[in-house]
Amino acid sequence: MTxxxxxxxxxxxxxxxxxxxxxxxxxxxxxxxxxxxxxRQEAAVLELRRAGAVESVQWDGPDSQAxxxxxxxxxxxxxxxxxxxxxGVGGAWGDPGEWVRVRTxxxxxxxxxxxxxxxxxxxDDERGTVRLRRTFDVSGPVRSAVLSATAHGVHExxxxxxxxxxxxxxxxxxxxxxxxxxxSSDVTALLRPGRNVLGATVAEGWYRERFGFDGTFxxxxxxxxxxxxxxRIEYEDGSVDVVxxxxxxxxxxxxxxVSASIYQGEAYDARLEDAALADPDAPLPxxxxxxxxxxxxxxxxxxxVPPVRRIERIPVAEVIPSASxxxxxxxxxxxVGWLELRxxxxxxxxxxLRHAEVLENGELGxxxxxxxxxxxxxxxxxxxxxxxxxxxxxxxxxxxxxGLPGDLDPAAVTAVVVHTDLExxxxxxxxxxMLNQLHQNVLWGMRGNFLSIPTDCPQRDERLGWTGDIxxxxxxxxxxxxxxxxxRSWLRDLALQQTDTGxxxxxxxxxxxxxxxxxxxxxxxxxxxDALYARxxxxxxxxxxxxxxxxxxxxVRRLAGDDxxxxxxxxxxxxxxxxxxPHNPAAAKTDADIVASAHYFRSTERLAAAARLLGRHDDAExxxxxxxxxREAWVREYVTxxxxxxxxxxxxxxxxxxxxxxEGERRQAAGDRLAELVRAYGYRVRTGFVGTPxxxxxxxxxxxxxxxxxxxxxxxxxxxxYPITMGATTIWERWDSMLPDGTINPGEMxxxxxxxxxxxxxxxxxxxxxxAPAEPGYRVVAVHPRPGGALTSASAALETGYGRVExxxxxxxxxFRLRLTVPVASEALVTLPGHREEIRVGSGTHEWDVxxxxxxxxxxxxxxxxxxxxxxxxxxxxxxxxxxxxxxGYFIARGWDGSGAWRSDARLGSSLIMxxxxxxxxxxxxxxxxxxx
Numbered sequence: 052m053t054x055x056x057x058x059x060x061x062x063x064x065x066x067x068x069x070x071x072x073x074x075x076x077x078x079x080x081x082x083x084x085x086x087x088x089x090x091r092q093e094a095a096v097l098e099l100r101r102a103g104a105v106e107s108v109q110w111d112g113p114d115s116q117a118x119x120x121x122x123x124x125x126x127x128x129x130x131x132x133x134x135x136x137x138x139g140v141g142g143a144w145g146d147p148g149e150w151v152r153v154r155t156x157x158x159x160x161x162x163x164x165x166x167x168x169x170x171x172x173x174x175d176d177e178r179g180t181v182r183l184r185r186t187f188d189v190s191g192p193v194r195s196a197v198l199s200a201t202a203h204g205v206h207e208x209x210x211x212x213x214x215x216x217x218x219x220x221x222x223x224x225x226x227x228x229x230x231x232x233x234x235s236s237d238v239t240a241l242l243r244p245g246r247n248v249l250g251a252t253v254a255e256g257w258y259r260e261r262f263g264f265d266g267t268f269x270x271x272x273x274x275x276x277x278x279x280x281x282x283r284i285e286y287e288d289g290s291v292d293v294v295x296x297x298x299x300x301x302x303x304x305x306x307x308x309v310s311a312s313i314y315q316g317e318a319y320d321a322r323l324e325d326a327a328l329a330d331p332d333a334p335l336p337x338x339x340x341x342x343x344x345x346x347x348x349x350x351x352x353x354x355x356v357p358p359v360r361r362i363e364r365i366p367v368a369e370v371i372p373s374a375s376x377x378x379x380x381x382x383x384x385x386x387v388g389w390l391e392l393r394x395x396x397x398x399x400x401x402x403x404l405r406h407a408e409v410l411e412n413g414e415l416g417x418x419x420x421x422x423x424x425x426x427x428x429x430x431x432x433x434x435x436x437x438x439x440x441x442x443x444x445x446x447x448x449x450x451x452x453x454g455l456p457g458d459l460d461p462a463a464v465t466a467v468v469v470h471t472d473l474e475x476x477x478x479x480x481x482x483x484x485m486l487n488q489l490h491q492n493v494l495w496g497m498r499g500n501f502l503s504i505p506t507d508c509p510q511r512d513e514r515l516g517w518t519g520d521i522x523x524x525x526x527x528x529x530x531x532x533x534x535x536x537x538x539r540s541w542l543r544d545l546a547l548q549q550t551d552t553g554x555x556x557x558x559x560x561x562x563x564x565x566x567x568x569x570x571x572x573x574x575x576x577x578x579x580x581d582a583l584y585a586r587x588x589x590x591x592x593x594x595x596x597x598x599x600x601x602x603x604x605x606x607v608r609r610l611a612g613d614d615x616x617x618x619x620x621x622x623x624x625x626x627x628x629x630x631x632x633p634h635n636p637a638a639a640k641t642d643a644d645i646v647a648s649a650h651y652f653r654s655t656e657r658l659a660a661a662a663r664l665l666g667r668h669d670d671a672e673x674x675x676x677x678x679x680x681x682r683e684a685w686v687r688e689y690v691t692x693x694x695x696x697x698x699x700x701x702x703x704x705x706x707x708x709x710x711x712x713x714e715g716e717r718r719q720a721a722g723d724r725l726a727e728l729v730r731a732y733g734y735r736v737r738t739g740f741v742g743t744p745x746x747x748x749x750x751x752x753x754x755x756x757x758x759x760x761x762x763x764x765x766x767x768x769x770x771x772x773y774p775i776t777m778g779a780t781t782i783w784e785r786w787d788s789m790l791p792d793g794t795i796n797p798g799e800m801x802x803x804x805x806x807x808x809x810x811x812x813x814x815x816x817x818x819x820x821x822x823a824p825a826e827p828g829y830r831v832v833a834v835h836p837r838p839g840g841a842l843t844s845a846s847a848a849l850e851t852g853y854g855r856v857e858x859x860x861x862x863x864x865x866x867f868r869l870r871l872t873v874p875v876a877s878e879a880l881v882t883l884p885g886h887r888e889e890i891r892v893g894s895g896t897h898e899w900d901v902x903x904x905x906x907x908x909x910x911x912x913x914x915x916x917x918x919x920x921x922x923x924x925x926x927x928x929x930x931x932x933x934x935x936x937x938x939x940g941y942f943i944a945r946g947w948d949g950s951g952a953w954r955s956d957a958r959l960g961s962s963l964i965m966x967x968x969x970x971x972x973x974x975x976x977x978x979x980x981x982x983x984x
Contacts, residue, residue, distance in 0.1 A: 058148030088895030212329025374413030446510030588828015702742025722753020820847025
């Protein structure tokens with residue numbers, strides 16, 4: 052076995068961190084390639100090279116993930132190189148890895164000299180933009196030039212007319228009054244000897260957007276749109292110049308971007324273009340001296356998250372005639388971004404771009420946008436050019452362009468996909484095309500809603516960072532992409548905006564009401580950091596968020612009181628349970644108090660675990676005892692002597708099982724009852740935001756994996772696959788956001804790109820793909836694929852911090868064949884289908900070929916005395932029976948799915964109340980045909 056090991060990849064902080072590090076003491080993570088199977092790291096040498104001198108530190112042990120910075124802290128505007136060399140257990144040192152460049156710019160308010168400047172004339176009423184500029188001289192050869200910038204609004208900065216980076220919508224959205232991010236870019240190549248011009252356009256962005264609900268909207272943050280920027284120029288002779296925003300800058304509200312709004316869209320008049328931001332000698336129309344606005348620099352922090360970028364371009368898939376004789380562009384995918392057009396129009400031509408996620412009655416379905424116009428306008432200056440918006444974004448699959456003087460050329464229109472540039476880490480593919488599409492829909496839903504913050508939807512007058520949505524979706528998200536830095540940044544805002552009364556429903560919160568406590572939503576304070584630690588293995592997230600975690604449990608503890616039951620306050624509950632009416636999505640089948648106290652237990656138990664890990668032993672004992680008291684109170688209050696959970700609903704049992712509220716025989720009884728309920732409701736989904744991530748796991752954990760598959764693969768409404776039968780390419784907010792007749796759900800709140808109900812993908816990734824963390828950060832991988840649902844194959848891959856884990860399994864000839872690749876320095880605990888024992892293997896590729904015990908699921912003989920559950924289990928029989936009832940007009944059967952009539956103790960014959968007697972011979976003939984299959 053060779054011991055030659057090479058560090059093939061090294062990154063600082065998280066994957067995708069900006070070029071300029073947000074800290075002078077970044078963590079280090081490295082991957083190793085080269086050695087033979089089973090290699091384990093025994094030690095590593097970390098080297099830092101700066102100005103020709105090399106420092107080295109030996110790191111003993113197996114850790115290679117989020118290793119603490121072992122050198123003196125990097126200074127602001129510092130530059131160095133880092134590399135790592137590793138040694139295996141009992142082996143020789145490998146070859147050194149490549150040097151990785153590390154750079155810092157400004158690291159905080161102490162490094163900031165720039166003021167916030169604005170135009171002297173407000174632009175709020177018109178949603179106008181402000182252009183600002185400063186000319187300056189470059190006096191000699193430049194060694195480096197770094198521009199750092201932020202804004203009250205969103206900004207685009209240029210040096211001599213060239214964009215300073217490919218980032219868009221900077222600086223993103225944070226808790227602006229407490230934390231404002233800035234980003235830095237290397238602009239050395241953009242400078243030229245002599246006179247230069249540094250300029251920017253600043254639009255409203257989130258800072259001046261009008262937030263609210265039901266038509267009541269208001270600006271949440273103080274002051275006008277403003278820019279703060281500093282250009283640090285270091286010359287070859289070591290001298291330094293700083294060009295910073297101050298009262299010497301010029302400002303103008305005149306320019307081609309006439310208006311821009313996140314919700315409403317952007318208007319651009321090319322006739323107003325000029326060279327003011329490209330040529331230092333060109334005048335800036337309407338220029339006046341910029342004014343310095345009062346703004347605290349103490350809020351400033353370097354951005355730790357990957358930038359928002361233009362990620363992908365998608366051509367028009369189809370041109371569809373609209374009902375009003377227009378033309379609708381279909382891009383074939385619901386996405387987030389904007390249109391890019393190649394234009395050659397006469398001067399003064401104004402075109403309008405409208406966007407929608409779906410069509411209704413042959414036109415753009417714009418009702419779900421509510422008060423968001425989502426409309427862009429362009430006025431031509433004559434001649435050829437390419438144009439797209441830059442200060443807004445839209446959620447859409449369909450678009451309509453009005454005002455063109457001639458025929459539309461679809462080849463001249465492209466949809467630009469925009470989101471935070473996270474690194475993709477996870478993949479899953481199965482033998483079922485519908486499940487593959489479901490997984491793709493989850494992926495695209497995440498892409499559309501991970502734009503600066505994790506939003507609920509990207510199209511209507513909302514687009515807010517709802518805490519409940521990301522709480523349930525974090526495990527799924529952390530498989531698909533590296534979201535460690537992205538969500539840790541968001542959690543910092545959560546902690547800043549949290550108060551003794553609770554966690555805001557949305558983070559950042561622009562809403563005027565003080566935070567209140569709501570279960571599952573506020574539990575993001577504890578469960579998101581817990582999930583990030585499990586998936587990335589960095590205890591730093593728990594250390595950083597521990598005060599917030601503790602404060603949240605303290606808030607609920609006060610609300611629950613001495614009986615340890617959280618009752619009597621507003622709760623979202625199992626939000627958007629399909630049994631809830633369209634206009635009251637909180638009216639779920641599972642009582643909201645059950646949901647609340649279950650989450651109180653879960654958060655307290657995870658807080659106790661975090662305290663143990665962090666060495667806070669007194670806290671660990673206190674919260675473990677509290678968690679047990681809550682669990683006992685929950686069982687005493689909500690579990691009957693016969694083992695039923697009050698509400699007798701899917702989510703109630705899923706919570707009891709997956710949160711660990713029930714143990715032993717009671718837990719198994721709850722799983723059996725859950726499986727019976729799933730079957731009784733015809734395998735239609737009966738869970739909302741809370742139960743959906745848990746129900747398949749609860750079934751699987753209690754021995755009902757095939758029931759979980761049948762639930763997942765149901766195509767009727769409501770189900771995960773029903774939207775796909777309706778053409779969905781993202782996850783919907785409601786199970787029936789579009790009704791079977793093609794009309795949009797009548798509820799006031801309806802989105803077609805909403806990732807929360809896609810949290811089932813976590814179960815798919817762990818159960819079908821078979822990849823889960825057995826230890827935090829996947830140092831040990833749990834590999835336990837469970838075939839079912841007539842799947843014949845599946846493959847999955849996950850880029851962990853150690854490298855790529857891959858599974859590939861097939862079912863052939865009654866045998867299960869698994870191929871597994873484990874990355875260097877990792878191990879896997881493998882459980883094969885039908886086996887209880889775990890097989891521990893080291894790095895390398897492993898294969899198994901074992902008999903597969905396939906349960907006999909042949910159709911049972913069906914008759915009038917057959918349980919309705921037998922029909923529910925036989926998809927062909929259930930479909931045939933429902934088609935027959937529809938044909939003969941037996942309306943009562945239409946409610947069997949919704950009423951849970953497909954029970955094992957309900958017989959077909961005794962369920963046919965008011966069934967036409969003359970139709971019984973036809974029904975018996977149908978049963979005969981089914982039995983003859």
